[in-house]
Amino acid sequence: MSCFQCGKALASALLSPEDTQRMDREMASILPMVMERAGMMVARLIRQHRRPCRVLVACGPGNNGGDGYVAARYLSEWGWPVSVASFQLPREGSLADQMARRWKGAMVPFVPEEAQQADLVIDAVFGAGMNRDLPEAVERFFAAAGQIVAIDVPSGLDGATGAVRGQVTPCWMSIALIRKRPGHLLSPGREICGEVVCADLAIPEAIMAEMDVRVWENGPSLWSIPVQAADDHKYKRGVVSICGGAEMHGAALFAFEAARHVGAGLVRLTVPSDAALLYRLASPAAIVDTQPLEQALKDERRHVWVCGPGLGMEEAEQTLPLLLKAGRQVVADAGALSWAAGKTEALKGVSVITPHMGEFSRLFGDLTGSRLDAARRAAAELDTVVILKGADTLIAAPDGRVAVNVHATPALAVAGAGDVLSGLVAAFLAAGMPAWEAAAAAVWVHGEAGQRAAEKKAGWIVPEDLFYELGRARQAASCPA
Ligand SMILES: NC(=O)C1=CN([C@@H]2O[C@H](COP(=O)(O)OP(=O)(O)OC[C@H]3O[C@@H](n4cnc5c(N)ncnc54)[C@H](OP(=O)(O)O)[C@@H]3O)[C@@H](O)[C@H]2O)[C@@H](O)CC1
Numbered sequence: 001m002s003c004f005q006c007g008k009a010l011a012s013a014l015l016s017p018e019d020t021q022r023m024d025r026e027m028a029s030i031l032p033m034v035m036e037r038a039g040m041m042v043a044r045l046i047r048q049h050r051r052p053c054r055v056l057v058a059c060g061p062g063n064n065g066g067d068g069y070v071a072a073r074y075l076s077e078w079g080w081p082v083s084v085a086s087f088q089l090p091r092e093g094s095l096a097d098q099m100a101r102r103w104k105g106a107m108v109p110f111v112p113e114e115a116q117q118a119d120l121v122i123d124a125v126f127g128a129g130m131n132r133d134l135p136e137a138v139e140r141f142f143a144a145a146g147q148i149v150a151i152d153v154p155s156g157l158d159g160a161t162g163a164v165r166g167q168v169t170p171c172w173m174s175i176a177l178i179r180k181r182p183g184h185l186l187s188p189g190r191e192i193c194g195e196v197v198c199a200d201l202a203i204p205e206a207i208m209a210e211m212d213v214r215v216w217e218n219g220p221s222l223w224s225i226p227v228q229a230a231d232d233h234k235y236k237r238g239v240v241s242i243c244g245g246a247e248m249h250g251a252a253l254f255a256f257e258a259a260r261h262v263g264a265g266l267v268r269l270t271v272p273s274d275a276a277l278l279y280r281l282a283s284p285a286a287i288v289d290t291q292p293l294e295q296a297l298k299d300e301r302r303h304v305w306v307c308g309p310g311l312g313m314e315e316a317e318q319t320l321p322l323l324l325k326a327g328r329q330v331v332a333d334a335g336a337l338s339w340a341a342g343k344t345e346a347l348k349g350v351s352v353i354t355p356h357m358g359e360f361s362r363l364f365g366d367l368t369g370s371r372l373d374a375a376r377r378a379a380a381e382l383d384t385v386v387i388l389k390g391a392d393t394l395i396a397a398p399d400g401r402v403a404v405n406v407h408a409t410p411a412l413a414v415a416g417a418g419d420v421l422s423g424l425v426a427a428f429l430a431a432g433m434p435a436w437e438a439a440a441a442a443v444w445v446h447g448e449a450g451q452r453a454a455e456k457k458a459g460w461i462v463p464e465d466l467f468y469e470l471g472r473a474r475q476a477a478s479c480p481a
């Protein structure tokens with residue numbers, strides 16, 4: 001049973017606003033208790049992070065505002081100087097209204113001058129229920145604030161997509177209720193959240209288990225990479241084959257070395273015969289085949305292929321359709337994706353594609369809506385796992401599952417790092433992992449190796465630096481017990 005199935009994945013679930021609202025409905029009878037705990041946890045977390053100071057709680061009309069009134073009450077009971085500014089009062093009789101009525105402290109006007117005078121402003125104006133652009137009065141209010149702590153999400157952030165609806169002033173900290181939202185991790189939202197901490201609201205397990213979560217923060221609880229066993233042999237560990245091109249040898253070699261160093265049992269390069277010597281000289285360890293691809297495909301053990309790094313258009317055309325016709329598992333990147341632009345259906349049958357945003361747009365057209373939705377649609381359209389690369393890489397499965405990866409480092413923004421990733425995906429596929437799990441694990445291990453290498457080289461790395469970190473990175477990715 002994979003970690004995903006055994007339920008550990010719930011810990012890294014990312015809740016969309018719809019999830020939150022569905023949950024609110026399901027726990028309607030205990031919602032007053034949950035809101036009380038939410039506000040108390042917000043106050044507690046603030047107390048853990050700051051010395052007592054002048055606090056202004058900015059409250060909106062919905063439940064986010066309700067949380068704010070509760071937090072104000074707790075901080076005030078603990079002796080902090082607190083006032084509340086209401087952007088709009090809650091509807092009479094609502095739960096937020098009940099919480100507002102229990103606030104007996106100072107009320108001040110919702111104006112920028114008040115925000116400016118506070119040491120700390122708590123943003124409880126809008127949360128999961130934000131459904132239109134941020135009103136100007138709210139923009140101006142927070143622009144005047146010094147340090148802001150957002151309850152759930154900063155007002156103006158679309159928790160589902162990370163889109164920002166207006167001029168949102170960056171926060172110092174965001175306190176995610178129950179679980180993070182996709183918007184906490186996805187750009188540009190991610191850049192305005194500050195440090196994101198989760199408040200555990202002790203939601204009954206039965207309610208959590210009922211949640212139909214489709215988005216997670218990528219991490220070892222989502223997949224399990226096979227561990228070393230006494231009876232391992234190279235074919236059990238997995239065979240990876242890589243198509244090399246006549247001209248750009250480096251890219252295929254990066255994928256080759258990555259697959260080897262992360263633990264594939266056997267890695268082979270299939271290259272044009274007049275380029276073979278260059279590959280052999282570049283890597284004496286390389287097993288370089290020059291036989292025609294049709295010949296290589298007769299070997300059923302060569303089931304997983306990387307096609308694209310270092311390939312020209314013509315080379316991609318001569319290899320990818322053959323691999324697919326032979327029913328091979330293919331990781332398509334770079335040259336294969338350029339070749340498929342304008343005929344995206346040529347990628348049908350590929351196991352995993354690894355486009356960056358430019359390649360993605362050439363394949364699927366300019367982005368309409370969020371990257372998360374676009375990646376998900378693309379995966380469903382092609383029936384392929386899509387790794388949409390970026391600072392917040394998305395790993396989307398055809399069935400709608402998405403892992404959001406922020407376990408990475410800007411040090412990886414270097415040519416060749418993508419080729420390394422393709423090699424890792426192939427190695428995990430060859431080890432027998434299902435495609436979405438293999439892709440998500442590869443992205444995480446890539447990020448882990450990047451972080452380890454960056455630490456050693458003050459952030460300035462070349463792809464080769466990743467190779468000797470891959471063993472430890474794979475080890476660190478073992479599913480927690
Ligand atoms: N299960 C959980 O995780 C828990 C969730 N909890 C909390 O509930 C929060 C979600 O609460 P929520 O659904 O009441 O929505 P919220 O964000 O308060 O705002 C809705 C109000 O704002 C209004 N409005 C919206 N956008 C606007 C705009 N741009 N400009 C002007 N107005 C705008 C909107 O107006 P309407 O659309 O009705 O006209 C409506 O009146 C969640 O973030 C968390 O803090 C905890 O209490 C307990 C556990």
Ligand SMILES: [K+]
Nearest residue numbers: 123126153155
């Ligand atoms: K908020």
